[in-house]
Structure formats: structure tokens, C-alpha cells
Amino acid sequence: MRRWLLLCCGFAVAIFNPLVHAADFNVVFINPGRSEEPYWRSATRFMQPAADQLDIDLEVLYAERDHLKMLELVKQVTQRSNKPDYLIIVNEKLAGGEMLKMADHAGIKTLFAYSAFESEQSAAFGKPRQKYRHWLGSITPNSVDAGRLTAEELVRQALRAGVVADDGKIHIAAIAGDKATPTGAQRLQGAVATFAAHPSVVLEQIVHGNWDRARAQEQAHALMLRYPKLNAFWVASDLMAYGAIDAAQAAGRIPGKSMLFSAINNSPEVLRARIDGRIASLAGGHFTAGGWALVMLYDYHHGKDFKKFGLELHMPLFALLDHESAQRFLTRFGDEDFSSVDFRRFSRHAQPSLRRYQFGLQAILQ
Amino acid sequence: MTPEWSGSTPFRPLSTRVVGWVLLYSVAFTAVMTVALVGLHYWDERNEAQQQLHFAAENYRKSLASSLWELDMPTVRLQLDAIANFPVIGQAELTTSIGQTIRAGRYREPITAIRDAPSLEVPLISPDHPDHVVGHLRLYIDQSLLWRQLESDALRILGAEAIKGFVFGMLLAWLIAKLVTRHVSHIAQHVAALQPASLGTPLSLHRQQQSHHDELDQLTEAINLLHRRLHQYIATQTALEAELREHRDCLSEMVGTRTASLERLQGFHGLVIRVLTDFINLPRQDALPAVDQALGIFASYFGATRCLLLTQERGASGFIAVNAWPAACAGNASTTSPQVLPPIAVNAHGRLWVSTSAGMCHDDGWAAFLGDDTYTVLEIDVKDSAAGRLCLTGRAIGIDSDDARLLELAARVVSTMLNHQTAHASLLHTQHALQRVNEELQILSRNDPLTGLANRRHFDDVKDAEFRRAIRANLPLSVLMCDIDQFKRYNDTYGHAQGDACLIAVSACLPPLFGRAGELMVRLGGEEFAVLLPNTTGEQAALLAERLRQAVWALNLPHAASSVAGRVTISIGVASRCPALHADFDALLEAADRALYQAKDRRNRVVLA
Numbered sequence: 001m002r003r004w005l006l007l008c009c010g011f012a013v014a015i016f017n018p019l020v021h022a023a024d025f026n027v028v029f030i031n032p033g034r035s036e037e038p039y040w041r042s043a044t045r046f047m048q049p050a051a052d053q054l055d056i057d058l059e060v061l062y063a064e065r066d067h068l069k070m071l072e073l074v075k076q077v078t079q080r081s082n083k084p085d086y087l088i089i090v091n092e093k094l095a096g097g098e099m100l101k102m103a104d105h106a107g108i109k110t111l112f113a114y115s116a117f118e119s120e121q122s123a124a125f126g127k128p129r130q131k132y133r134h135w136l137g138s139i140t141p142n143s144v145d146a147g148r149l150t151a152e153e154l155v156r157q158a159l160r161a162g163v164v165a166d167d168g169k170i171h172i173a174a175i176a177g178d179k180a181t182p183t184g185a186q187r188l189q190g191a192v193a194t195f196a197a198h199p200s201v202v203l204e205q206i207v208h209g210n211w212d213r214a215r216a217q218e219q220a221h222a223l224m225l226r227y228p229k230l231n232a233f234w235v236a237s238d239l240m241a242y243g244a245i246d247a248a249q250a251a252g253r254i255p256g257k258s259m260l261f262s263a264i265n266n267s268p269e270v271l272r273a274r275i276d277g278r279i280a281s282l283a284g285g286h287f288t289a290g291g292w293a294l295v296m297l298y299d300y301h302h303g304k305d306f307k308k309f310g311l312e313l314h315m316p317l318f319a320l321l322d323h324e325s326a327q328r329f330l331t332r333f334g335d336e337d338f339s340s341v342d343f344r345r346f347s348r349h350a351q352p353s354l355r356r357y358q359f360g361l362q363a364i365l366q
Numbered sequence: 367m368t369p370e371w372s373g374s375t376p377f378r379p380l381s382t383r384v385v386g387w388v389l390l391y392s393v394a395f396t397a398v399m400t401v402a403l404v405g406l407h408y409w410d411e412r413n414e415a416q417q418q419l420h421f422a423a424e425n426y427r428k429s430l431a432s433s434l435w436e437l438d439m440p441t442v443r444l445q446l447d448a449i450a451n452f453p454v455i456g457q458a459e460l461t462t463s464i465g466q467t468i469r470a471g472r473y474r475e476p477i478t479a480i481r482d483a484p485s486l487e488v489p490l491i492s493p494d495h496p497d498h499v500v501g502h503l504r505l506y507i508d509q510s511l512l513w514r515q516l517e518s519d520a521l522r523i524l525g526a527e528a529i530k531g532f533v534f535g536m537l538l539a540w541l542i543a544k545l546v547t548r549h550v551s552h553i554a555q556h557v558a559a560l561q562p563a564s565l566g567t568p569l570s571l572h573r574q575q576q577s578h579h580d581e582l583d584q585l586t587e588a589i590n591l592l593h594r595r596l597h598q599y600i601a602t603q604t605a606l607e608a609e610l611r612e613h614r615d616c617l618s619e620m621v622g623t624r625t626a627s628l629e630r631l632q633g634f635h636g637l638v639i640r641v642l643t644d645f646i647n648l649p650r651q652d653a654l655p656a657v658d659q660a661l662g663i664f665a666s667y668f669g670a671t672r673c674l675l676l677t678q679e680r681g682a683s684g685f686i687a688v689n690a691w692p693a694a695c696a697g698n699a700s701t702t703s704p705q706v707l708p709p710i711a712v713n714a715h716g717r718l719w720v721s722t723s724a725g726m727c728h729d730d731g732w733a734a735f736l737g738d739d740t741y742t743v744l745e746i747d748v749k750d751s752a753a754g755r756l757c758l759t760g761r762a763i764g765i766d767s768d769d770a771r772l773l774e775l776a777a778r779v780v781s782t783m784l785n786h787q788t789a790h791a792s793l794l795h796t797q798h799a800l801q802r803v804n805e806e807l808q809i810l811s812r813n814d815p816l817t818g819l820a821n822r823r824h825f826d827d828v829k830d831a832e833f834r835r836a837i838r839a840n841l842p843l844s845v846l847m848c849d850i851d852q853f854k855r856y857n858d859t860y861g862h863a864q865g866d867a868c869l870i871a872v873s874a875c876l877p878p879l880f881g882r883a884g885e886l887m888v889r890l891g892g893e894e895f896a897v898l899l900p901n902t903t904g905e906q907a908a909l910l911a912e913r914l915r916q917a918v919w920a921l922n923l924p925h926a927a928s929s930v931a932g933r934v935t936i937s938i939g940v941a942s943r944c945p946a947l948h949a950d951f952d953a954l955l956e957a958a959d960r961a962l963y964q965a966k967d968r969r970n971r972v973v974l975a
Contacts (some may be wrong), residue, residue: 205494207437219437224462 013134023057025301029290030073030099032092038238038267041247042336043114043287049339050291054298054347059084063250067095069091074099078106086136088290091115093180097125102162104132113140114286116312118182128311136300137311139287139293139359143183146189146318150262151234153281153320155198158232158260161280164200165229173223174206174234175244181298184236184284187264191234204230209240215241224251231260232280238265239275246276251321257282266321266361268334274326284320284329285361289317291338292359295346302349309356319361328365336366378892385539391879392531400481400523407519408512412484415454415507419486422452423505431490434500446470449505454510456483460490462501483509522771546848548572549582557589562600568593627768634772638779653790654689657783662691664758664776668769671738671760673745675780688784688795696898744773756780814889816866817873824893825888825896832884832900833951836943844942845905845951846897847958848914851935851969853893855927868923868934869893873918879910903943906973911938911972919970935970937962 029047033040044060061077063070070092077084087110096112103110108355116138119124120278130134156197157163159168165171165183176186188206194246195203204227209216216235220243224230233248235241244253244341256277263270266284273279292315296306321329332340341364344350346357426449433441442460450458450471457471485506492498549571556569568590570700571582613620641660648656667672675689738759746754756777763769811826820828836843850872852855857865869889876887876897886898897914899907915936924932939962941954948954957975965973 114370117466169566210438212438215439218439222437222439222464 006219016365017123024055024298026057026059027051027086027088027294027297028059028061028077028084030066030070030077030090031060031062031089032067032070032090033062033348034064038269039265039287043290044112046288046338046341047290047294047334049337049341050294050343052339054294054350055299056294057205063092067093070095071098071102074102078102078108081107085109085301086111088113088293088297089119091121091182094118094121094182097121100125100132100135104134106282107134110135110136110175111136111293111297112140114140115181115183115275116140118236134298137306139289139296139313139315141183141289141317142314143186143286144190144193145262145316146283146286147192147236148194149190149283149318149320150264150281151191151194151323153263153283154232154260155194155201157280159200160249161257161260161262163231163258165202165231167229169200169202170198170231171202171204171227171229172232172234173204173227173230175219175236175240176206177210177236177240178208178210178337181323183363184208187236195234198240209236209243211237211238211240213243215243216240217247220247221251232262235260236264238263238270238279241270241273242315243283245273264318266329268330268336271321271326271334272332274321275323275330282326283318284321285317285319288359288361288364291343292317292346292357295343295359296357299347299349304348306357313357315357315359317321318359319365325365329361332365347362374625379543380550381539381543384542385535388535388538389531392527392535396524396527396531399527400520403523404516404520408516408522411512411515414509415512416486417454417509418454418486419505422449423486423488423503427488427490427503427822428493430460430503431500432459432493435494435498436491438595439468443468443470449503453592454507454511454746455505456511457506459504459506461499461504463499466501471506483507483512497664498865546582552798553585553589554584560593562596565593565600581923599920609669621661626655631768634775636856641779642782648786653783653787657689657780657787658691660779660783661689663774664780664884665691666762667776668742668758668761668773670742670758672736672758674755674759675756675784676755678863713719734931742773743921744777746777746784751853754781755786817870817889819873819876819895820886822888822890825886825890825898828886829898829951829955832886832898833954834941837945840943842903844899844904844940844956844957846891846895846899846907846911846914847939847941847952847962848895848911848936849898849938849962849966850893850918850929851937851966852925852928856925856934859925859927871921872918872934872936875914875921879917881913890966896958902942904940907942908972908974911940914938915970915972930969937965937969938972938975939963939965940972 029044031040031044033043035041035044040062043167047058047060048200050056055355061073063073070089074087074089077087081108085108087099087103087108089096089103089110089112091097091112092115096115098109100112110132112135125135126326128137145254156172156174163170172186172195174195176188179185192203192206195201205223207219207223209219216239220233223233224247233241233244235244241261244261248255248259248261255261256279260280261278262281263273263279264286266282270279270282270284274282296313300306319325346354346363348354348358368848404609411802414442426445428601430442430445433439433445439451440969446460447470448698455471457469457473460466460468460470462468483506485504486502487502490501490503492500523926552572553569559566569586571586641663644659645653645656656692661673661675665671673691674687677686677688680763730816736757736759740760740762742758742761742763744756746756756773758773763773812820812827813823833843835841841926850868853865853868856868860868873887873889873895876895880887880897880899883899884900885902890896897910899910902910915938918934918936925934926932928935939958940962941948941961943954948957961973961975965971
């Protein structure tokens with residue numbers, strides 16, 4: 001009855017206003033970042049063609065890196081008379097729990113993307129669709145992968161270029177993100193595990209740059225002074241990598257030659273840096289999580305529940321971007337227009353033959 | 367209100383001055399106290415600030431070191447800001463081991479004043495590498511804050527001390543005004559109102575009765591004492607003035623009297639000198655008339671009817687009137703019986719007895735003696751013993767009057783005269799005594815003291831002269847030599863005292879037998895006697911000797927130890943001068959001695975040579 005009514009309404013809107021696309025269902029994405037921030041901007045840019053292609057009415061609300069504002073935004077959304085069908089939230093700064101509570105209380109189906117509950121939070125909130133019935137699940141990139149990939153590549157590049165200290169070892173300092181966000185920790189975890197496994201690597205120190213370029217620059221400057229033998233920086237994000245590069249250049253080091261940097265992201269700037277060699281090791285693709293979340297909601301909405309793959313999907317969204325793939329990415333998505341990606345190809349509803357989700361950067365680059 | 371002050375200086379109440387001084391001292395004290403307290407506060411604040419520095423440094427040391435190690439510079443800055451937010455910290459400076467310097471606090475830049483401030487520096491050590499110093503934290507105390515606190519402290523202390531001083535000063539002023547100056551002013555008014563004519567009432571303080579007394583009470587008492595003395599003094603003064611006035615009126619009269627008295631005195635002195643001059647070199651027989659004349663002069667001077675000089679009779683208790691004026695009276699009352707006059711009438715007035723008709727003296731014996739109720743008797747010293755009395759009849763001289771002193775002088779003159787007289791008498795007496803003693807001495811020198819017979823020396827003086835006289839006159843001269851038989855035994859038997867008695871008794875037999883002129887009885891020594899018999903033949907001498915032997919026998923003096931008889935006996939040798947045989951007396955005496963030796967053969971017999 002209600003569905004019929006909605007259908008009629010949608011039909012009426014479509015008839016009376018041809019400019020307004022008659023959406024299948026609507027989704028609100030609470031973006032924790034700023035609208036102009038490369039990563040979160042690219043995330044939105046990647047979600048938008050997916051929504052368009054999948055007939056989803058996507059509304060993106062930016063929290064401007066303020067987790068209190070995230071809560072405020074969720075509260076506003078839950079208080080709306082015309083509530084959205086789905087809510088995509090990020091467990092940024094571990095604020096997901098509160099948002100979930102509000103959304104669940106309002107009866108809005110919620111999906112975590114990018115980052116989900118940490119172990120402690122999981123214990124408190126349990127599993128999706130149990131205590132919080134409207135919590136559908138989560139899709140998160142395997143951040144450990146990102147750390148591992150970039151770390152391996154950094155060591156490989158260093159060994160290949162012979163950027164080692166006089167003791168024949170690669171002295172590496174790690175500039176991680178922040179301690180609170182699980183993604184950052186996971187990336188660091190992958191990197192540290194890789195470095196530890198490598199006998200020719202000396203991991204001098206780990207610092208947390210808090211995703212801040214200036215801070216990373218300051219830290220890189222200090223670390224270079226503190227460890228004169230330093231050969232490489234493993235950096236958890238592109239912005240912090242830029243800061244580290246600036247510091248190295250200021251200290252007379254040449255990025256890619258006497259000092260190597262690794263970064264994680266796929267903004268055009270960092271891709272170009274990867275191409276011109278300033279960044280020696282780069283991994284990206286996690287920005288796509290939002291787009292994949294829409295695909296999952298589309299399938300769910302159309303009866304293809306992802307329950308059989310697990311409610312908390314931990315997908316290998318990261319991919320190492322070497323010179324070639326970076327070039328390709330830049331060529332294809334340099335303007336951050338991901339409309340060329342056929343999202344329906346990844347949908348089990350649209351592609352009933354699809355056995356399982358094959359989300360990932362590699363998939364869209366092919 | 368206040369008593370007028372004659373000086374030109376203005377009046378300033380004591381309380382004002384005290385308050386002034388108290389305020390001055392309290393200002394000085396306040397200043398000193400403020401400086402001292404502020405100094406103490408400053409040190410306290412400084413120490414407190416140092417402790418806070420330590421506290422801040424210790425609190426943030428680890429976290430800061432950790433943040434710095436992890437290069438979490440925002441956190442480092444936040445922490446540094448937090449440290450700098452400690453009120454005492456002026457600046458927190460973090461110097462990292464890699465050469466960075468981060469400052470936080472009210473002064474972003476290093477300021478010299480801050481640099482000089484007390485500071486604390488702690489090293490920051492990496493939490494992961496204990497040997498890695500990641501930086502140094504240096505904290506500077508906000509000196510200006512300290513100064514500001516010091517200022518406010520100083521003001522507070524100054525204010526409190528000033529109020530204290532002021533209140534104390536006012537309290538003191540009030541107390542002084544209430545307790546002292548009010549009363550002092552009152553006393554001043556009271557004293558200022560005092561007039562010699564009207565001393566008014568004694569001073570009393572207008573305050574409640576107190577159980578104790580203080581300086582004001584002492585002052586009041588002193589003033590009241592002065593008040594009383596002044597009272598007395600003024601009364602005495604008034605009396606004296608009255609007396610003086612009285613005296614002034616009769617002054618000329620007194621001067622007249624005095625002049626007359628002096629003239630009289632002068633006259634008396636002349637008189638005394640005249641009397642004494644008369645007396646000098648006065649022959650003894652003229653002394654008594656001279657004394658009489660002097661007494662007459664004194665009697666006429668003192669206006670007495672009679673003047674008597676009484677001297678104490680030696681060995682008697684009465685007086686005798688030696689001299690008198692008029693001289694006729696002397697004979698009449700020359701002697702007095704001791705019953706009539708008491709020897710000395712002891713009187714409180716000493717040496718002067720005065721009797722008037724009114725009966726001043728109670729000694730009626732004198733009145734009867736002198737024949738007049740009115741008399742004056744004066745004691746006279748003669749050789750320091752009360753030996754005489756000077757009596758004036760018909761005249762009573764006052765004990766303390768000038769005449770009494772003059773009479774004393776007259777008495778001395780009389781005393782001198784009496785002394786003179788006495789000295790004369792004494793001299794005569796002494797001359798008689800000397801003559802008598804000389805005679806006695808002569809007797810003593812010629813006689814044996816025990817027996818009273820002539821002694822050997824006298825015998826020796828006489829014998830040769832008698833012998834020569836006998837040769838010249840061709841007269842016989844005999845000599846007896848006597849010896850008491852066995853007198854040694856007598857002495858041994860009866861003792862020497864009895865022996866002496868025996869000698870005296872035997873010698874006493876001699877004088878009755880030999881009483882003719884020229885006969886000399888001698889005790890030659892011991893129990894030996896000799897008798898010189900001029901103009902006596904041997905036969906006559908032998909007869910006399912026989913009579914002597916018999917007289918001794920007749921004495922019957924017991925002599926138990928005698929071998930002759932039971933009594934004392936004597937043996938006598940007699941020799942008579944024979945011109946052929948005896949050239950000198952000694953030869954004669956030798957012959958008598960030989961005869962005595964023969965007599966001694968049988969004892970108690972006479973042998974003639």
C-alpha cells in the first residue's frame with residue numbers, strides 16, 4: 001500500500017517535473033570530511049555516478065571533519081519528516097556508535113562504509129541486525145593491505161635504487177595518521193608487520209601526523225635531524241607525504257633519489273607525484289568504498305541481501321599504484337569523473353550472474 | 367581653661383605631642399615592618415613560585431617528553447601553553463635536541479627581564495630510549511607578577527599597619543588625655559590659683575576612688591604636703607612678723623639696756639683686773655685684808671649688803687667664814703656648826719643657789735646662817751675641789767643673767783685668791799714637815815732600828831772624839847763589851863722573831879743604867895752591844911756592868927737551850943783607858959773584847975781587863 005503510494009508519488013513527480021529524476025530510493029551519506037578535501041571529494045565523486053546509474057537519490061552531508069557535527073547532521077536527518085531510506089555513515093573518530101543509535105532509533109537503515117566499529121565498539125554494539133535491527137552491516141577497505149602494499153613497494157624501490165645507509169640497511173621512519181581512527185592504525189599495522197619481516201629495514205620511529213600536512217612536515221624535519229641515516233618515510237596519507245617531501249627538500253634531500261616516500265591515496269596530485277617519482281610507493285582505492293556501499297544498498301533494496309557474504313564486509317579495495325597504473329588512473333579519472341565506470345556491472349541485482357562482489361581499484365581500472 | 371603661661375611660646379597639649387611622636391614612630395615602625403614583611407613575602411612568593419615551577423615541570427615532564435618524542439608538536443605546544451598558563455610562569459621555553467625552540471607564555475620572545483628571573487631547567491627524556499634526551503624544558507618565573515604581588519602585599523601591609531598605628535595613636539592620645547593630661551591641667555589650675563593670702567582647700571583629683579595609687583596621687587599628695595607646709599610657714603611667718611613688730615618698738619630700749627649692760631661689764635672687768643693686780647705680790651700677812659677688800663668691791667658692785675667667803679674646814683663637814691665684808695661680820699659668824707649648813711646642796715642649777723624673799727631656794731639653813739632671806743650662794747673651786755662658797759646677801763642674782771656670769775668671774779677671782787692663800791699655808795706646813803723628817807732621819811742614821819740604841823756607824827763617829835777628849839782632859843774612859851750567851855741557840859730554839867724580841871728586851875735594860883751625858887749605848891751587831899762610858903773608871907764601869915748583868919738576869923727571859931741557866935744571860939767584858947796600854951780607842955776596845963772572851967769562858971759574868 002505504502003509502496004504503491006510512493007510509486008504513485010514518484011510517478012507524479014516524474015510527470016510534472018521532467019528535470020527531477022525519479023529515484024528508486026534515497027540515501028544520505030554523512031561525509032566526515034570537508035567538501036573540498038581531495039579524498040572525501042573523490043569519495044563523493046565516485047559515489048555520485050554510482051547513485052546515478054543505480055537510480056539512487058544520494059544526499060551527501062559534509063561534517064567538515066567535525067565528529068560532533070556528524071552527530072548533529074544525523075540528528076537532523078532523523079528528525080526529518082521525510083526520512084531517507086538508508087544512511088551511510090563512517091565510524092570516523094569512533095563516533096559511529098552514537099550515529100547508529102540515533103539512526104536505528106529513527107528506523108533508518110544504516111550501513112557503515114570506509115570504517116566500521118572497532119573491537120571495543122563491536123563488543124558494545126554487537127553484530128549488525130541484532131540489537132540494532134536497522135544496522136545493515138558495513139563495508140570497509142582492508143587498510144592493512146594498504147600498509148603492507150606500500151611498505152613492500154617502498155623497500156623494493158629503496159633496494160632497487162640503492163637508497164640505503166652506510167650500514168647497508170634502509171632506515172625508515174613512519175608517519176602514521178591518528179591513533180583514534182581504525183584505518184590509520186590498520187595501515188600502520190600492515191606497514192610495521194612488513195618492515196619487521198624485512199631484515200634490511202630499520203624502522204627508526206613511528207610518529208602520528210594526524211593527517212596534517214604541516215604537522216607531517218614538521219615531524220619529518222625533526223625525524224631527519226633525529227635520525228641522520230634516514231632513507232625513507234612511510235607516510236599514511238598523501239597530504240602528510242607532501243609535508244614530508246617539503247621537509248626533505250628543505251633539508252636538501254631529493255625525493256625519489258636520496259629520500260624515498262610512500263603514500264596512500266589516489267588524488268591526481270599524488271598520482272602525478274608517483275609518476276614523476278617523488279612518491280616511490282603509492283596505494284589507493286579505498287575512496288571507492290562509498291560507491292560500493294551504494295551498490296550493496298541497491299542490491300539489498302532489491303532483495304539481494306549481502307548477508308551471505310558476511311554483514312561486515314572487509315574488502316581488498318586497495319591497489320598498488322605503480323607508474324603505469326597511476327598514469328592510467330590519471331588519464332582515465334584525472335578529472336575525477338568516474339561516470340565511465342559501469343557500476344551496474346558490480347551489482348548482483350543488475351548482474352544476476354555475478355557470484356560475488358568484486359569491488360576494487362583494479363576492477364575499475366581495467 | 368589652661369592656666370596662663372607667662373612665656374612667649376605657644377601652648378601645645380601633651381597629648382598632641384605624644385600622638386605626634388606615636389604616629390611618627392608608628393610610621394617608622396610601619397615602614398620597617400612593611401619592608402621586613404614584604405621581604406619575607408617576596409621570599410615566600412619566590413619559593414612558592416619555584417615550587418610551582420617544579421610542580422609544573424614534573425607534571426608535564428613525561429607527557430611533554432613523550433609528545434616531543436613522537437613529534438606531536440601541536441600537543442607539545444598545547445602542553446607548553448598549559449605549563450605557561452601557570453600563573454607564576456612568565457615563559458616556558460622548550461629547546462629540542464634538534465635545535466627547535468618553542469616558547470609559550472605571556473612573553474613570546476625572550477626578554478631580558480625574564481631571562482634574569484629565577485628559572486628551572488629540566489631535561490626531557492624519551493620514553494622509549496632512556497638515554498635519548500629529546501629536549502630541555504626551561505621555565506621562567508614571571509618576575510613582573512612577583513613584583514605586582516609584592517606591590518599589592520606592600521600596599522596591604524602598609525594599609526593595615528598604618529590603620530593599626532593610627533588607631534593605636536588615637537587610643538594612646540585618648541588614654542593620656544583621660545588618665546593624665548586632664549588631671550595635670552586640673553592640678554596646674556589648682557596650683558595657679560594658690561595665693562599666699564588664701565591657700566584655699568587641698569587639691570583633690572576628679573576621678574573615681576582607686577584601690578591603688580599612682581604618680582598623680584603622689585603628685586597630689588606632694589602638692590597637698592606643700593600646701594600644708596605653706597600653711598604652717600605662713601602662720602609662723604605671721605607670728606614672727608608680729609613679734610618682729612613688737613621687738614622693733616622696744617628696740618631702742620633694748621639697745622639702751624644692752625649698752626648699759628656692756629658698760630657695766632666693762633666696769634666689772636676693770637674691777638676684776640684691779641683686784642687681781644692688787645693681789646699680785648701681796649705679802650702673806652696682807653692677803654686676808656686684801657680678800658676682804660675684794661669682797662667689799664664685789665658686794666658694792668652687785669649691790670649686796672654683805673659678802674662672805676666660806677671655806678670648807680678640813681676634816682669637817684661644815685664651813686668657816688674666812689673672809690667677810692663688812693669685816694665686822696667675819697668675827698661674828700666666823701664659825702658655823704656642821705648642823706647649820708649642809709655640806710653641798712645639790713641643785714639642778716649646778717653651782718649657783720639663789721634665794722629670794724619669795725623663797726626660790728628651799729634650803730633654809732643658809733638663810734638662817736646668812737641672816738637674810740635674799741641671798742646668792744656660789745660654789746668656788748679651790749684646786750678642783752668644791753672647797754668654798756661665795757655668798758651675797760640682800761641680793762638675788764638670776765641664774766641665766768649677765769650678773770650670774772659676772773659673779774662667776776668674781777668667784778674665780780676669789781678662788782684664785784683662796785688658792786693663793788692655801789698655797790701659802792701649804793708651803794708653811796711643808797717646811798715644818800721637812801724639818802721634822804730631817805730630825806727623824808738623823809736619829810735613824812745614828813740608831814739601830816731594832817733596839818733604838820746607837821748603831822756602829824754613830825759609835826765609830828763618836829768613839830775617837832771621846833777618846834781624844836779623854837786624853838785632852840786626862841779623864842778616865844771605860845768601855846763595856848756585852849754579848850748574849852748562846853744567842854744562836856736561842857734563835858734556833860725560838861725563831862728569829864722571838865730572837866728580835868729578846869734583843870729588844872735586853873737592849874731595853876741599858877738606858878736606865880746609862881743615862882748620863884756622854885754615855886753611849888751601841889748595838890755593834892747581832893747579839894753584841896757596847897757601852898761607851900766617858901769619865902768612868904774601870905771599877906765604876908765594872909759595877910755598872912754587874913748591874914746590867916743582873917738586870918738581864920732579872921728579865922728572866924726563858925732560854926731552854928742555854929747551858930748556863932734556864933734564862934737569857936749576858937757576858938760582859940770591861941776595859942778602861944790606860945795611857946800606857948792604849949794608844950787609840952781600838953786598842954781599848956780590843957782590851958774589852960779580850961775581857962769579854964774571858965767572861966765567855968763561864969758565861970753570865972763580868973770580867974774587868
